[in-house]
Amino acid sequence: MSLIVQKFGGTSVGDIARIEQVADKVARFRADGHDIVVVVSAMSGETNRLIALAQDIQERPDPREMDVLVSTGEQVTTALLSMALIKRGVKARSYNGSQVKILTDNAHTKARIREIDDANMRRDLAQGSVVVVAGFQGVDENGNITTLGRGGSDTTAVALAAALKADECQIYTDVDGVYTTDPRVVDGARRLEKITFEEMLEMASMGSKVLQIRAVEFAGKYNVPLRVLHSFEEGPGTLITMEDDGVMEMPTIAGIAFNRDEAKLTIAGVPDTPGVAYKILGPVGEANIEVDVIVQNVSHDNTADFTFTVSRSDLPRAEEVLRSVCEKLGAREVTSNNKIAKVSVVGVGMRSHAGVASQMFAALGEENINILMITTSEIKISVIIEERFLELAVRTLHSSFGLEKDPSKEGSA
């Protein structure tokens, strides 16, 4: 018998028929003897409906009241799911964020969880009840309703699992797990049985929208085993967990991630003096523009070329900021390109395997794909390439690193 936290998103509880399906699933787990805490989002469309009401009043409504408003969406789902469970003879009780209680800071619409009181949940679990908790919301120390920001229900689930020391936190979604790469791009893309938190973070930050980055960070920090599963199809999903040195060697590469939402800016002919990177990126940061890959080349005439990437939607503003920086520093020119994309190979195994980078560059070179920028981390190598080569690059790398084969099965063959 395990203690399992299960999270169902808006689509999984989008109408009464789906809520009934979720209740069937939860009831089965309960019948198997598990203790269950369910975290639910608002029914799909509901949060948007509430936001639209508020914006009929004002474009930027009061944040405290915004939280009071949108938090009702999840509360509705908790009540409906509890009713559906009770109808099946399963004891169930709903909780909103303040009833749990999930204590947060007072940063309305983007609050952070500080502490979770597990007393009420433990009492109900001990009495055989399924505990149904409203995701995405909490309460500050003055009793004001707060929300964690969109997608915050994943974070709620992980935080509850951490507080309860749950055996597993299951995130039910519309995909059946985490894949070696996007199956829409590579036919041979394969569901991973297992992936580490770090790999998942790198995959998630690259646009793999299966899980909220924040929830993965949280799970990694508190070592909560996280499993991604399909809401309405059976299957083991993908387990996201700590690196597991003992049992078997992790495969070198877990997957190929990519992101089209990239644009690059170059400021050329910058006087190569200490502190110049800050003089360039400082104003960009102040304009609330997030910078991704950064590369600096020293050229022969004691000036540097400085290149970085931003989201495409930030490009016009970033260019504006950079032109004013260019003038101030007496640099030569600002150029930009939004027809680029980023491709990454991700895997904790590359820590101990030399040659991943060279294999990557060789594979891309064979296909005549020009690399515009390179950036590396401990478990990831990313390259910026022209967007038109993106699909080709992903397929090439997926095949080059043998990702269509299941390494665990290979070993046992």
Place this chain on the structure above:
Amino acid sequence: MSLIVQKFGGTSVGDIARIEQVADKVARFRADGHDIVVVVSAMSGETNRLIALAQDIQERPDPREMDVLVSTGEQVTTALLSMALIKRGVKARSYNGSQVKILTDNAHTKARIREIDDANMRRDLAQGSVVVVAGFQGVDENGNITTLGRGGSDTTAVALAAALKADECQIYTDVDGVYTTDPRVVDGARRLEKITFEEMLEMASMGSKVLQIRAVEFAGKYNVPLRVLHSFEEGPGTLITMEDDGVMEMPTIAGIAFNRDEAKLTIAGVPDTPGVAYKILGPVGEANIEVDVIVQNVSHDNTADFTFTVSRSDLPRAEEVLRSVCEKLGAREVTSNNKIAKVSVVGVGMRSHAGVASQMFAALGEENINILMITTSEIKISVIIEERFLELAVRTLHSSFGLEKDPSKEGSA
């Protein structure tokens, strides 16, 4: 400067345009220097939408979860109205029942208020904020969300006014006050400037749907001056208050109330022995059927005829119960009639004025309206008549008691 509690029902906050109108009204009161607590219902249609969701799951959903579900309706309105006030530069803060907090018993879906904590509201009022409270809901001593039952928002408003010792509790509705009788039946029906709690109770219990009976009782018990006003038209409305002996004599009759939802049952030939009334009405009460007017006649052969009225929807069940009672008691027969109605003259003045009853019976007699049953209280005389005479009876009595004339203006003329 006064402290005023204002309550707006579902129609008054039915869409964003109306919420904006309510915000205008509240802002004007605030600009006049009043401290304002606003109680709101769910936007019209919202409670029904939520109930329909629940009933898609189960006809009688779990009561605790039902309260969790429907209480979100009022919470949404509090947030939207607070936003609209803040947009107008008026400080405002929303509160749900648990945040106030409004402590109730744990009778889910029909809870009773036990205690109201006024600390948070007083702090906000002192800081110049309008306090916007979700009507209809509270919290039990274990932190479970409760609701007061439909129409409970009036009760919330009166309870808050009592707790805060407010100068006035204003109930905004779709009528501009309490009338001497239904204006749809009598052209000359006149808005009352003032009516006593007791008179209002008698009028309300007779189907005058302006106010919840429970709210009037509450207001009377705690002597909260209650005013009924139109949400979107200007005017003084009707003040419901304590009997005011000192200032001026109350008019004899305040109004003519009536109710079509009446059916009568007669059990004839009941052996006239002590305790027989209980033997008849006991089983009816146990079947959860409410009985209104009761009349017992002794006939010449030492048996009695026992007649009482119930709501029309309860008639079939009541008949069934009564037939079994008839058999047990060896009574002669059970007959019923659902083409009847009740007409009442109501007024605290009749306490000290003899002859109201005879004037009433004389007026009805002149029009050849046969009286089927009579029942009286300190401030009310009711007769049961055939339904087809109802309009004629109401018009006749309205004119006979001179209600189309304003007694206060008459005095000053």
